[in-house]
Amino acid sequence: MYAIVEIAGQQFKVAKDQEIFVHRLEGDKGSEVKFDNVLLLDQGGNVTVGSPGVSGAVIKAKIVEQLRGDKVIVFHKKRRKGYQKENGHRQYLSKVLIEDILTGEEKSAKTATVKKTKAKKEGSADSSEPKKAKATRKVEKESSPVIDIQADLPIIETTLDITPENKTE
Secondary structure, eight states: OEEEEEETTEEEEEETTOEEEEEOOSSOTTOEEEEOOEEEEEETTEEEEOSSSOTTOEEEEEEEEEEEEEEEEEEEEETTTTEEEEEEEEEEEEEEEEEEEEOHHHHHHHHHHHHHHHHHHHOSHHHHSOOOOOOOOOOOOOOOOOOOHHHHSOOOOOOOOOOOOOOOO
16 A cells, blocks of 8 residues: 655655655644645555545654755856855754555544444434435536537638630740
8 A cells, every 4th residue: 555645845656654854844742743735646546636636544653863965066157257156955854654555444443433432422412303404406507508619600612713724836
């Protein structure tokens, strides 16, 4: 099982128990984070593509450590002018361990059991009242008129007489 998730503006392909390096996330070492912008979810060949995200899918992760990346040297030079400029940069990164990939079904199953237990605690007084069904209104889309282009064009029939003219020499 794997998922494609957007973390800090970048897309990553993640699986359970995988460690990835992402741009610095807020939080200390050992804190848990959740990523809910899941773009694609693969469950053993059953692929779900979101538009733009898969609803209900969540990636649970833990920040392993906060660190800095390797130094990148930026060097500017203009030839024959004696101009040279060197600058360095180290990106702040977070090492993240993917703990679990939750789909919408797993999440809804957990909330359904919580709702059932709450209903049992409240008693049978609420269950005796009939529930009203919500009225739904369907709005039909107006179809755009279809224009037949060939019907609007005039029909022109002409015959061309191509014959050589009698030339006298």
